[in-house]
Amino acid sequence: MHLFATHFGIYEVGFDANGKPRLLPFRYDPDPSEIGLGYLDLADHRERIRVPMVRRSWLENGPLAGTGVGRGREEFVAVGWDAVAGLIADELRRVRSTHGNQAIFGGSYGWASAGRFHHAQSQLKRLLNLAGGFTSSVNSYSYGAAGVLLPHILGRDYKDACDTAPSWSDIAENCELLVGFGGFRLTNAQVEAGGTGSHRSVEWLRRCQERGVRIVVFSPAAGDAPLGQNVRHVSIRPNTDAAVMLGMCHRLLTEGLFDYEFLNHCTTGFGEFESYLIGETDGIAKDAAWASAISGVPAETIIGIAEDLHDHRSLINVAWALQRARFGEQPFWTAIALASMAGHVGRKGCGFAFGLTAVNAVGQPVRRLKGPAFEQGMNPVRHFIPVARITELLENPGGRIEYDGQTLELPDIRLVWWAGGNPFHHHQDLNRLVEVFRRPETVIVTENMWTATAKMADIVLPSAFPFERDDVAASSRDNWLVYSRRVMEPPEGVLADHEAYCLIADRLGCREAFDENRCVDDWLAHIYEGYRQRYPELPDFQAFRSRGFAILDEGEDAPAPADHFRRFRNNPDRSPLKTPSGRIEITSSTIGEFGYPDIGSHPAWREPEEWLGAPLASQHRFHLLSPQPAHRLHGQLEYGPASQSAKLKGCERFMLSAGDAKGLAVGDGDLCELYNDRGRTIAAVTIDAGLMPGVAVLPTGGWFHPDGDGIDHGGNPNTLTPITAASRLSQATAPNSCLVSIRAWRGSGPEQHED
Ligand SMILES: Nc1nc2c(c(=O)[nH]1)N[C@H]1C(S)=C(S)[C@@H](COP(=O)(O)OP(=O)(O)OC[C@H]3O[C@@H](n4cnc5c(=O)[nH]c(N)nc54)[C@H](O)[C@@H]3O)O[C@H]1N2
Ligand SMILES: Nc1nc2c(c(=O)[nH]1)N[C@H]1C(S)=C(S)[C@@H](COP(=O)(O)OP(=O)(O)OC[C@H]3O[C@@H](n4cnc5c(=O)[nH]c(N)nc54)[C@H](O)[C@@H]3O)O[C@H]1N2
Ligand SMILES: [Mo]
Numbered sequence: 053m054h055l056f057a058t059h060f061g062i063y064e065v066g067f068d069a070n071g072k073p074r075l076l077p078f079r080y081d082p083d084p085s086e087i088g089l090g091y092l093d094l095a096d097h098r099e100r101i102r103v104p105m106v107r108r109s110w111l112e113n114g115p116l117a118g119t120g121v122g123r124g125r126e127e128f129v130a131v132g133w134d135a136v137a138g139l140i141a142d143e144l145r146r147v148r149s150t151h152g153n154q155a156i157f158g159g160s161y162g163w164a165s166a167g168r169f170h171h172a173q174s175q176l177k178r179l180l181n182l183a184g185g186f187t188s189s190v191n192s193y194s195y196g197a198a199g200v201l202l203p204h205i206l207g208r209d210y211k212d213a214c215d216t217a218p219s220w221s222d223i224a225e226n227c228e229l230l231v232g233f234g235g236f237r238l239t240n241a242q243v244e245a246g247g248t249g250s251h252r253s254v255e256w257l258r259r260c261q262e263r264g265v266r267i268v269v270f271s272p273a274a275g276d277a278p279l280g281q282n283v284r285h286v287s288i289r290p291n292t293d294a295a296v297m298l299g300m301c302h303r304l305l306t307e308g309l310f311d312y313e314f315l316n317h318c319t320t321g322f323g324e325f326e327s328y329l330i331g332e333t334d335g336i337a338k339d340a341a342w343a344s345a346i347s348g349v350p351a352e353t354i355i356g357i358a359e360d361l362h363d364h365r366s367l368i369n370v371a372w373a374l375q376r377a378r379f380g381e382q383p384f385w386t387a388i389a390l391a392s393m394a395g396h397v398g399r400k401g402c403g404f405a406f407g408l409t410a411v412n413a414v415g416q417p418v419r420r421l422k423g424p425a426f427e428q429g430m431n432p433v434r435h436f437i438p439v440a441r442i443t444e445l446l447e448n449p450g451g452r453i454e455y456d457g458q459t460l461e462l463p464d465i466r467l468v469w470w471a472g473g474n475p476f477h478h479h480q481d482l483n484r485l486v487e488v489f490r491r492p493e494t495v496i497v498t499e500n501m502w503t504a505t506a507k508m509a510d511i512v513l514p515s516a517f518p519f520e521r522d523d524v525a526a527s528s529r530d531n532w533l534v535y536s537r538r539v540m541e542p543p544e545g546v547l548a549d550h551e552a553y554c555l556i557a558d559r560l561g562c563r564e565a566f567d568e569n570r571c572v573d574d575w576l577a578h579i580y581e582g583y584r585q586r587y588p589e590l591p592d593f594q595a596f597r598s599r600g601f602a603i604l605d606e607g608e609d610a611p612a613p614a615d616h617f618r619r620f621r622n623n624p625d626r627s628p629l630k631t632p633s634g635r636i637e638i639t640s641s642t643i644g645e646f647g648y649p650d651i652g653s654h655p656a657w658r659e660p661e662e663w664l665g666a667p668l669a670s671q672h673r674f675h676l677l678s679p680q681p682a683h684r685l686h687g688q689l690e691y692g693p694a695s696q697s698a699k700l701k702g703c704e705r706f707m708l709s710a711g712d713a714k715g716l717a718v719g720d721g722d723l724c725e726l727y728n729d730r731g732r733t734i735a736a737v738t739i740d741a742g743l744m745p746g747v748a749v750l751p752t753g754g755w756f757h758p759d760g761d762g763i764d765h766g767g768n769p770n771t772l773t774p775i776t777a778a779s780r781l782s783q784a785t786a787p788n789s790c791l792v793s794i795r796a797w798r799g800s801g802p803e804q805h806e807d
Contacts, residue, residue, distance in 0.1 A: 053599065053600035053601065054537055054539075054600065055078070055534050055535065055536060055537065055600040055601060056075060056088075056091075056518070056519050056536050056537070056539060057166045057167065057247045057518075057523070057525030057534040057536040058087075058088045058091065058165065058166050058247055058518065059163060059165070059166050059243055059244065059245060059246065059247055059685055060085040060087040060088050060242050060243050060244075060247075060685060061078060061081055061084055061085045061088060061242070061244075061247060061248055061249070061251060062078040062081060062247060062248075062249050062532070062534055062601070063075040063076060063077065063078060063084075063088055063089070063091075064076045064077070064078055064079065065537070065539050073092060073539045073540065074092065075088060075089050075090075075091060075092060076089075077089075078249060080249055080250065081248075081249060081250055081251055082250060082251065082252060082255060083251040083252065083254055083255065084251065085242035085243075085251065086683075086694050087242060087683060087684060087685060087689060087692070087694050088689070089693075089694070090689070090692040090693035090694060091517075091519060091689065091692060092519060092539060092540075093691075093692060093693060094500075094501070094517065094689070094691060094692060095517060095519070095520070095540060095543075096543075097501070097691050099501045099502045099691060100500065100501060100502075100514075100543070101499055101500060101501065101502055101506060101512055101514035101515075101546070102514055102543055102545050102546060103130045103131075103132075103514060103545040103546075104130070104131050104132070104133060104135075104136035104511070104512065104513055104514060104545075105128035105129065105130055105131070105511070105512040105514075106128060106129050106131050106136065106139065106510065106511050106512075107119075107122065107123065107126050107127075107128055107129075107509070107510045107511075108126055108127050108128065108129050109122050109126060110494070110510040110511070111129055111131070111139075115143060115146070115466075115493040115494045115510070116493060120490040120491060120492065120493070120495075120510075121490050123489060123490050123495065123508050123509070123510065124486060124489075124490075124504075124507050124508045128512065133545075133547070133552070133555055134555070136511060136513065137552075137555040137556045137558070137559050138559055139511065140496060140511060140556050140559075141556055141559030141560050142559075143467065143494050144156070144183050144467070144556075144560065145560075147466045147467045147493070147494070148183065148184050150466075151464065151466050153183070153184040153185040153186060153432070153433050154185075154186075154187050154433045154435045154463040155187075155463060155464060155465055155466040155467060156180065156183075156185075156186040156187065156465070156466070156467045156468075156469065157186065157187045157445065157446075157465045157467070157468045157469070157492075158176060158177060158180045158186035158187070158188065158469050159186075159187065159188050159189030159436075159437065159439065159442070160172070160173050160176055160177070160189075160469065160470050160471050160472060160473055161173075161189055161192070161193070161439045161473045161475070161478070162470075162472045162473015162474055162475075162478065163245065163472070163473070163685065163686060163688070164471070164472025164473065165472075165517075165518035166245075166246050166247040166518065166523075166525045166527075166536070167518060167521075167523030167524065167525045167536055168246075168423065168424075168425065168426060168523065168524050168525065168526060168579050169426050169523050169524060169550070169572070169575050169576055169579055170516075170518065170521055170523050170548055170549060170550060171425070171426055171472075172471045172472025172473075172498065172515070172549050173471065173472050173473070174425060174426040174427075174428050175426070175471070175549045175550050175553055176469060176471040176472070176498065176549070176553070177428040177429075177431070178426070178427065178428045178429050178553075178566065179553045179556065179557060179566060180431075180469070181428060181429035181430060181431050181432075182429060182557065182560070182562040182565050182566055183560055183562070184432065184433075185430075185431045185432040185433035186431065186433055186469075187433055187435040187436060187437070187445075187463050187465065188431060188433070188435075188436045188437075189436060189437050189438070189439040189442075190436050190437075190438055190439060191438050191439050191440075191782070191784065192213070192439060193376070193439065193440060193478055193785050194213055194372055194376075194410075195213035195372055195375070195407075196375070196376070196438065196439065196440060196778065196782055196783075196784025196785055197375035197376070197380035197381045197384070197778040197779070197781075197782040197784035197786075198213070198372070198375045198380075198381070198384050198406060199211055199212075199213065199782070199784075200381075200438075200456050200781055200782035200783075200784065201375075201381040201384060201385060201781065201782060202216070202384065203630075203631075204631065204637060204640045204642055204643055205385060205388060205631065205636065205637045205640060206388070206629055206631065206636060206637075207629035207630030207631045208630050209629075209630055210616075213372065213406070213407055213410075213411075213414075214407065214411070214413045214414045214529050215616070216404065216405055216406045216407075216616065217369070217405035217406065217407065217408055217414050217415045218367065218400065218401050218402070218403065218405060218415065218615045218616070219401075219415055219416070219417040219615075220252075220253075220256035220257075220259075220260070220408075220415040220416065220417060221256075221417045222400045222401035222417075222615060223256075223260055223265065223367060223401040223415065224256065224259045224260045224263045224265065224401070225263065225400070225401060226365060226399070226400040226401035226402065227260070227265050227365055227366065227367045227401040227402055228264075228265060228266065228364040228365045228366065229265070229266050229268070229360055229361065229364045229365070229366040229367070230260065230265050230266070230267045230268070230366070230367050230369060231267075231268045231269075231270070231357065231361060231366065231367070231368050231369070232267065232268070232269045232270070232271075232276075232368075232369045232370075232371070232408070233270045233271075233293045233296075233297070233368070233369070233370045233371065233374060233383060233387065234270070234271055234276065234293070234369075234370060234371025234372075234373050234374050235269040235270070235271040235273070235276025235277055235285075235371065236257060236269070236276060236277070236278055236369075236371075236408065236409040237275075237276055237371070237373075237409065237410075237679060237680070238253070238254050238257070238278065238409055239680070239682035239683075240409060240410055240411065240679075240680050241253035241254060241409045241410070241411065241412050242412070243411050243412065243680075243685060244411050244412040244413050244527050244529065244530060245411065245413075245527055245529070246525060246526055246527030246528065246529070246530065247525050247526070247527055247530070247532070247534065248412050248413070248527060248530045248532060249530070249531075249532030249534070249601065249603065250530075250532065251412055252412065252416060253408070253409045253412050253414075253415070253416075254409075256415065256416075257278055257408075257409065258278075258280065261278070261280050261281055261282050261283070264282065265282065266282045266283075266284075266364075267282055267283045267284070268283075268284045268285075268286060268357060268360075269283065269284070269285050269286065270286045270288045270293060270296065270349070271285065271286075271287070271288065272287060272288060272289065272290050272675075272677065272743065272744040272747045272749075273677075273707070273740070273742060273743050273744070273747070273749060274287070274741075274742025274743070275740065275742055275743075276371075285742070286349055286353055286357075287348065287349070287744045288347050288348060288349050288744075289346070289347050289348045289663070289664050289665070289675070289744070289746075289747075290377075290663060290664070290675045290677055290747060290788065290789075291377050291378065291379075291660050291663045291675075291788065291789055292343075292346050292347035292348075292657075292663070292665075293347075293370070293374055293383040293386075294379070294382035294383045294386045294655065294656075294657050294658075295338075295342075295343045295346040295347050295657040296343050296347045296349055296354055297383065297386040297387055297389075297390045297655075298329065298338040298343060298386060298655070298656075298657055299338060299339060299340040299342065299343025299344070299347075299351070299354045299355075299358070300340075300343075300354055300355075300357065300358035300361065300390055301325075301329055301338070301358075301386070301389060301390050301393055302329045302330070302337065302338045302339045302340065302342075302343075303339070303340055303354065303355050303358040303359065304358055304359075304361075304362055304390075304393045304394065305326060305329055305330070305393070306330075306339075307359070309358075309359060309362040309363075310362070310393040310394070310395065311392070311393065311394070311395025314392060314395050314397065314398075314621070315392060315393065315638075317624055317635075318392070318397070318398070318620065318621060318624050318635055318636055319392050319635050319636040319637070319638045320633040320635040320636070320637055320638065320639065321637060321638045321639020321640070321641075321653070321654060322392075322638050322639075323639075324638075324639040324653065324654050325389060325638050325639055325654045325655065328654060328656060338657070339351075340352075340354040340355045340358075346657065346665065348744075361390070361391075361394040362393075362394045362395060365396055365399060365401070365402050366391075366394055366396050366402060367391075367396070367401060367402050367403060367404070367405060368387050368390060368391050368394075368403075368404045368405070369404070369405045369406070369407075369408045370383055370384055370387045370404070370405075370406050370407075371407065371410060372406065372407045372410045373677075373679060373788060374788075375778065375784070376778075376784070376785055376786060376787060376788050377660065377778065377786050377787075377788040377789045378658075378660035378661065378662070378663075378776055378778060378786045378789035379650065379651070379658040379660060379778060379779060380778040380779075380782075380784060380786060380788075381651055381778060381779055381781060381782060382651075382655055382656060382657065382658060384406065385654075385655040386655040387404050388404055388636060388638070388655075389638050389654075389655050391403050391404040392636055392638065397617050397621065397636070398615060398617035398618050398620060398621025398622070399615070399618070399621070400615050400618065401615065402615075403615070403617055412530075413527065413529035413530060416529070416530070418530060418531040418604070418605070419531055419604050419605055420528055420529055420530065420531065421526050421527070421528065421530060421531055421532070421533055421583065421587065421604055422528045422586070423526055423528070423533075423579070423582055423583040423586065424579060424582030424583070426575070426579065435460075435461065435462075435463045436460070437453075437460065437462070437783075438453075438455050438460075438777075438782065438783035438784065439785075440479070440480070440775070440777065440783065440784055440785035441453060441462075441777070441783055442475060442479055442485070442488075443479070443480075443481065443484055443485055443488050443775050444462065444775075445462050445463075445465060446465055446468075446488035446489065446491050446492065447488045447491075448462055449462060449463065449464035449465065450462065450464060453780075453783060454646075454648065454780045454783075455780065455781075455782075455783045456646075456781055456782065456783075457642070457646050465491075465492050466492055466493045466494065467492060467493060467494045467495075467496070468489070468492050468494070468495045468496070469495075469496040469497075469498075470495075470496070470497045470498070470505060470509075471497070471498035471499075471513075471515075471549060472498070472549075473505075474499075474503050474504070474505045474686070474687050475505055476503065476504035476505045476508065476756045476770075477503070477504070477505070477686055477687035477752065477753065477755075477756070477768070477770070478686065478687075478752075478770070479770060479775075479785075480770050480773040480774055480775045480785060480786075480787050481730050481731070481770070481773060481774055481775045482504075482731065482756050482764075482768065482770045482771050483730060483731045483758075483762060483771065484730070484775065486508070486758075489508045494510050494511070495508060495509045495510050495511075496509060496510065496511045496512075496513070497509035497511070497512050497513070498512075498513040498515050498549055498552065499512065499513075499514070499515055500514065500515045500516065500517050500546075501691075503687060503755065504755060504756040504757070513547075513549075513552050514545065514546040514547070515546070515547070515548065515549050515552070516542035516546050516547060516548040516549075517542070518536065519538065519539040519540065520538055520539070520540055520541060520542040520546075520548070521538050521542070521548045521572070522535070522536065522537055522538050522572065522573070522576060523536045523576065524536070524576050524579050524580050524583075526583070531603055531604040531605055532601060532602075532603050533580075533583060533590070533596070533601060533602045533603070534600065534601045535576075535596055535597045535599075535600050535601065537600070548572075550567075550572065553566065554566060554567055576593075577593045580593050580596060581593065587604060589604070590602050590604075638654060638655070639653050639654040640653055640654075641653060643781060646780075646781065648779060648780040648781060649780075650779040650780055650781075651779040651780065651781045660789040661776065661789070662675075662774065662789045662790055662791040663675060663789060663791070664746050664747075666791065668791050669791055671791075671793070672728045672791035672792050672793045673746065673791070673793065674712070674726075674746060674747065674748045674791065674792050674793065674794055675746060675747050675748070675790070675791060676726065676747075676748050676749075676750060676769060676772060676773070676790045676791070676792045677747060677748070677749045677750075677788055678749075678750055678751060678752050678769035678770070678773065678787050678788065678790075679749065679751050679752070680751060680752060680753075681695070681751040681752055681753040682698065682751070683695045683697075683698040684753050685753075686752060686753050687752075687753045687755060688753075690753060690754070690755050695753070699736075700721055700736040700738070701721070701723070701736060703723060703734065703735055703736040703765075703767060704735045704736070704750065704751075704754035704766065704767025704768075705735060705736050705737075705738045705767075706724070706726065706735040706736070706737065706738065706748055706749060706750035706751075706767070707738050707739075707740040707743050707748065707749040707750075708737050708738070708739060708740065708743065708748055708749075708794070709739070709740065709741075709743045709744065709745045709746075709747070710739050710741060711745050712745055712746070712748075712794075713737055713739050716794055716795065716796065717796065718737050718796050719737070719739075720737060720738060720739045721736055721737065721738075722736065722737050722796060722797075723735070723736050723737075723796070723797040723799075724736070724737055724794050724795065724796055724797050725763070725794070725795055725796075725797040726748065726750065726769075726772060726792045726793070726794050727772070727792060727793055727794075727795075728772050728790075728791060728792045728793060730771070730772055730773075730774065731762070731764065731771035731772050732762065732763045732764065732771065733750075733754075733763070733764040733765075733766070733767055733768060733769070733771045733772060734763065734764070734765050734767060734797050734799075735750055735754070735767040748792065748794060750767060750769040751769075752768070752769055752770070753768075754766040754767035754768045754769075755768065756768040756770070756771065758771075763799075769787070769790075770787065772790055772792050773787035773790045774786070774787075774789070774790060776789070
């Protein structure tokens, strides 16, 4: 079978009457995603990068002439591959001999495309490591706060974003009440890093409902609650979930409705938390009335659901979005404390989970295909940043930031190279990012489209689309392995990242170390053999390639893994967690001892600078949430048919309640300007009857498209979001704490502003 693998699923390759290739849903996928169906349309899109390009004044005057201010507004000159490989090799040599390798930032965060070999970050990092190393980045935008917090609370086995949840099959069979903070944004489950052959989250959630699992969703948006029976939506002010959970903890405590045995044997530090709950530490009882005043959730609702959580076999799920906010560690930590009190942690299908439906993998009862990665080699440079500190890195050379008990020194970056990510999509406060991106001496970007990031480069290397090369694709969280076979050749002048870096490695004298004398076919066979060594039941490479895919446990579900915490609950001495105490740390003396002003030793409510209760809300009165886009993957496939047809008059859509629209004198489809002190962006109103007043929702992924006045016509929410970290502990991204103003826009839409 001729297959093409993407992060949103597998597609079959067919041909239309004119012999033109087209993508079709994969026959074994019960719920294929529409996102990728139009992927091939991008092959000859006008925004495609077709040849290596160099910004004119960098080319003419060199990296030291201080022309970085021209980035993003100057023309590019086409150059040949030989010339560009020479320019890059010379520039890498210059920077490393003058400043040392730490002056090269190769963090390069981003999703790029599926495929184990043509993995954009790995290709770049392997090259840079052979060139002496680079300043790197750690953690993710997805799970930055939780990924640092949870190893302290649950142990290092729970660092991965997909590893806390019980399996869907256990939830459907055993859970009676599923309470989802942040709900279930089902369009997100189309995606899985590395791809999947079988989208099943939506079906699993439906099966839970059919089995009588009652579902409660706390969200500012009613759309985060699934349709169907046994569902209740509770409207909540953004960023206040921790307060509601604390109100629930308080109720369970004062009513004596908590699992004393579990708290005693399986957790540590409940006493300190208890003092905080009853107000011994600060004079404020965190009762339901207190939580209600903060969150807008009626006190009796908080009380009722708290008791329900205790009285029934319950599971608390928290959406990843909640930790992508100021003090984003708190709702996760508080949920763990609440579930521990309610007493069902370690019971099948119960306890707590993070990110059910955030991506397809969470909760899937499958045996995972964990294979070898394309080897990046060793990075001799010890400098790194938590990934969302890119602005500080470029703004403040020689500065320091605190992070998870360490003090990190920010090196003086002279060269930035980005491949497979789009910081002008993913990072916050884009206008500030534009300024700092003008500081380094050289910026190199490897991309397939003229993204805002590519436009900010000095040297742009055109990269082949994933359907223009062969690869072995798999997700370490899934049981499908795919031979993703090229559908067409890349345009002349465009190379796969690997081929481009071979040319540069040649100039650097490390070609042999880079490609080990293997051609791409050899690499694919080599990577596949790595899988076979771990899973001998897989067919040999030739058979795999001709069939197009392989699957573990074909035709049946792998047995549901035992609930993670069951063994621990049964015998915490014999199966301790990998925390300092071996227990769930409701109080973490490690975190307490860091002495950070923005996170303490136990879960707590902390008031963000930007939320509906903040003083700033008198000036900018809407809380902006920026969830994931339903019709594309981040900024990818923005020009695909699914993304384009979801727009209105070519504009991104944002959601507003009917009352707010009326107050602003705008109607469905009207263009509005969303603005604050950081930026301005244009989007079209969609009235959402289920949205809480005071909240605006603008999904990510509209391409940053500022005009001469600095107004973004692409509807990118990151023109508005702050770079403020969740806390010093995680230094994670926090775009969901953002206040904006909104007014009708009388100017033109994006059609008039296109290049
Ligand atoms: N306001 C706000 N911002 C957010 C979020 C939010 O919730 N709110 N969410 C954040 C999250 S969770 C994430 S994960 C990030 C995502 O941010 P990114 O991962 O940076 O976004 P993508 O658009 O997927 O960028 C990947 C880029 O890689 C390119 N690419 C694809 N294949 C290849 C290849 O083979 N080689 C090369 N060189 N390039 C390739 C694509 O063209 C694309 O431009 O955004 C974050 N930003
Ligand atoms: N189609 C598609 N799917 C994707 C992606 C994509 O780009 N496109 N990206 C993937 C990636 S990289 C990631 S990390 C995941 C992210 O998955 P999540 O982090 O779960 O997703 P989000 O879409 O950011 O937010 C989910 C919901 O949280 C709610 N929410 C936000 N803030 C609050 C709050 O303070 N309180 C409450 N109660 N609710 C709140 C919002 O209403 C939103 O609908 O999605 C993945 N799935
Ligand atoms: Mo993400």
